[in-house]
Amino acid sequence: xxxxxxxxxxxxxxxxxxxxxxxxxxxxxxxxxxxxxxxxxxxxxxxxxxxxxxxxxxxxxxxxxxxxxxxxxxxxxxxxxxxxxxxxxxxxxxxxxxxxxxxxxxxxxxxxxxxxxxxxxxxxxxxxxxxxxxxxxxxxxxxxxxxxxxxxxxxxxxxxxxxxxxxxxxxxxxxxxxxxxxxxxxxxxxxxxxxxxxxxxxxxxxxxxxxxxxxxxxxxxxxxxxxxxxxxxxxxxxxxxxxxxxxxxxxxxxxxxxx
Amino acid sequence: xxxxxxxxxxxxxxxxxxxxxxxxxxxxxxxxxxxxxxxxxxxxxxxxxxxxxxxxxxxxxxxxxxxxxxxxxxxxxxxxxxxxxxxxxxxxxxxxxxxxxxxxxxxxxxxxxxxxxxxxxxxxxxxxxxxxxxxxxxxxxxxxxxxxxxxxxxxxxxxxxxxxxxxxxxxxxxxxxxxxxxxxxxxxxxxxxxxxxxxxxxxxxxxxxxxxxxxxxxxxxxxxxxxxxxxxxxxxxxxxxxxxxxxxxxxxxxxxxxx
DNA sequence: ATTTATCTTGCAAATTATTTCAAATTATGT
DNA sequence: ACATAATTTGAAATAATTTGCAAGATAAAT
Numbered sequence: 001x002x003x004x005x006x007x008x009x010x011x012x013x014x015x016x017x018x019x020x021x022x023x024x025x026x027x028x029x030x031x032x033x034x035x036x037x038x039x040x041x042x043x044x045x046x047x048x049x050x051x052x053x054x055x056x057x058x059x060x061x062x063x064x065x066x067x068x069x070x071x072x073x074x075x076x077x078x079x080x081x082x083x084x085x086x087x088x089x090x091x092x093x094x095x096x097x098x099x100x101x102x103x104x105x106x107x108x109x110x111x112x113x114x115x116x117x118x119x120x121x122x123x124x125x126x127x128x129x130x131x132x133x134x135x136x137x138x139x140x141x142x143x144x145x146x147x148x149x150x151x152x153x154x155x156x157x158x159x160x161x162x163x164x165x166x167x168x169x170x171x172x173x174x175x176x177x178x179x180x181x182x183x184x185x186x187x188x189x190x191x192x193x194x195x196x197x198x199x200x201x202x203x204x205x206x207x208x209x210x211x212x213x214x215x216x217x218x219x220x221x222x223x224x225x226x227x228x229x230x231x232x233x234x235x236x237x238x239x240x241x242x243x244x245x246x247x248x249x250x251x252x253x254x255x256x257x258x259x
Numbered sequence: 260x261x262x263x264x265x266x267x268x269x270x271x272x273x274x275x276x277x278x279x280x281x282x283x284x285x286x287x288x289x290x291x292x293x294x295x296x297x298x299x300x301x302x303x304x305x306x307x308x309x310x311x312x313x314x315x316x317x318x319x320x321x322x323x324x325x326x327x328x329x330x331x332x333x334x335x336x337x338x339x340x341x342x343x344x345x346x347x348x349x350x351x352x353x354x355x356x357x358x359x360x361x362x363x364x365x366x367x368x369x370x371x372x373x374x375x376x377x378x379x380x381x382x383x384x385x386x387x388x389x390x391x392x393x394x395x396x397x398x399x400x401x402x403x404x405x406x407x408x409x410x411x412x413x414x415x416x417x418x419x420x421x422x423x424x425x426x427x428x429x430x431x432x433x434x435x436x437x438x439x440x441x442x443x444x445x446x447x448x449x450x451x452x453x454x455x456x457x458x459x460x461x462x463x464x465x466x467x468x469x470x471x472x473x474x475x476x477x478x479x480x481x482x483x484x485x486x487x488x489x490x491x492x493x494x495x496x497x498x499x500x501x502x503x504x505x506x507x508x509x510x511x512x513x514x515x516x517x518x
Numbered sequence: 519a520t521t522t523a524t525c526t527t528g529c530a531a532a533t534t535a536t537t538t539c540a541a542a543t544t545a546t547g548t
Numbered sequence: 549a550c551a552t553a554a555t556t557t558g559a560a561a562t563a564a565t566t567t568g569c570a571a572g573a574t575a576a577a578t
Binding site: 519520521522523524525526527528529530531532533534535536537538539540541542543544545546547548 | 549550551552553554555556557558559560561562563564565566567568569570571572573574575576577578
Binding site for chain 1: 534536
């Protein structure tokens with residue numbers, strides 16, 4: 001294992017302090033910060049990237065501004081979860097699979113939610129979802145929004161269970177974008193809640209194409225309730241942290257893997 | 260891969276701040292803003308376009324004005340009630356009709372939303388709703404929450420249309436609490452949107468008891484799309500501003516009227 | 519209807535971001 | 549302390565975004 005992905009673990013607390021002080025209210029450009037800190041612009045960019053992942057700063061073209069309050073409260077378990085920027089990259093790849101006027105399904109989960117945020121770049125979509133967070137994000141988007149009814153599950157803020165079949169089975173979905181807690185080659189996707197698993201299974205069977213959005217921390221993990229089998233999945237989008245062996249296995253099974 | 264679309268993601272916070280400050284009350288022309296900012300008029304136009312997308316500004320011929328209603332935020336935002344106190348009183352009366360472990364339906368509208376806020380005083384309810392505002396209110400309530408799926412209607416933030424029948428028709432609802440835009444003795448309740456009207460009708464037919472929550476400003480008014488007939492309604496809860504003649508008429512028809 | 523001003527669109531130049539790589543630095547094990 | 553692995557840094561190459569200009573389209577004004 002020689003090739004390690006270049007993930008920045010931490011920046012010096014000293015520099016973090018200076019940056020946050022500089023950003024105290026006002027926006028600062030990369031150049032300003034670079035001079036103030038006496039380091040290269042490349043380093044400043046990396047520092048800001050790190051601070052953005054921590055939710056302390058928002059990067060904008062040309063510089064950054066400080067955020068007043070942490071973006072995402074951990075509504076649901078994110079202990080094993082990966083950096084937000086990785087999720088955004090996964091979401092961006094997924095966005096590439098969506099064209100104007102598509103009919104898509106959005107599942108719950110933070111990665112899929114990132115995708116929802118990007119959907120303003122498309123026009124005239126029909127979006128079906130069981131996620132109230134995604135729905136909130138798309139409320140004012142102008143897209144045609146259909147919400148799958150069902151039992152509300154507070155932890156994930158999704159609609160789940162048998163009732164969801166009433167509407168899902170009456171719709172024709174082109175592409176379904178799913179999140180998951182765990183994913184293995186043998187068992188397919190799995191979740192902590194069986195109602196949640198049921199609804200995922202339903203969607204996968206109903207959609208022309210089932211696309212799994214899962215950062216590498218999810219791959220190889222198994223959770224309580226399985227959803228269908230691995231053959232229900234057509235595409236897996238993940239980040240470079242995934243083990244090459246797993247990728248090979250999946251491709252052998254005819255599953256497209258995007259990193 | 261390389262797409263040439265010119266979608267503006269962000270403008271520098273610096274410029275945004277200046278623009279919004281300049282627009283502090285008065286309208287400004289593109290030329291004025293361009294000089295103030297030291298950038299070309301083309302850039303100002305693009306900035307304003309971006310701000311308009313964010314709902315912060317309204318572009319007019321020759322310039323722009325600031326909007327007072329900044330905008331957005333997920334499910335927790337609420338528009339100003341017209342007569343909050345009346346609505347709260349009505350909601351309180353409605354609460355009196357609900358006992359622990361009931362199965363109830365909540366419609367959209369601000370009065371019904373007030374009722375939703377009061378539901379923490381009950382235990383173990385099963386709440387069915389087509390209102391995302393009500394759903395947001397009840398998310399953490401501990402009640403069993405079921406959301407009727409369907410087409411999302413942004414204006415009322417409710418789920419409406421034929422798809423709602425899939426779930427509504429499979430549930431048994433004890434008491435349904437409905438809002439309305441207009442209500443007359445001859446026509447029953449009426450709304451501005453026919454999908455919305457359709458769903459209300461469905462609910463009234465399905466519920467054992469249909470309870471209308473309408474402040475007196477709604478009574479006697481007629482809107483575009485009618486929902487069922489007046490005989491579908493069992494109870495009307497309103498405020499003392501209602502005309503005695505109307506009350507008498509309603510009671511004659513076997514409808515209970517609560518003020 | 520004609521004139522004038524404002525708006526939109528396409529494009530090339532400038533600016534800013536991201537990626538990649540080698541050198542410098544820091545950490546780790548012996 | 550030494551050698552080795554891992555991480556961070558800066559620079560250069562590549563990609564993406566933003567900007568200003570100019571020509572054609574649209575709206576207001578006379």
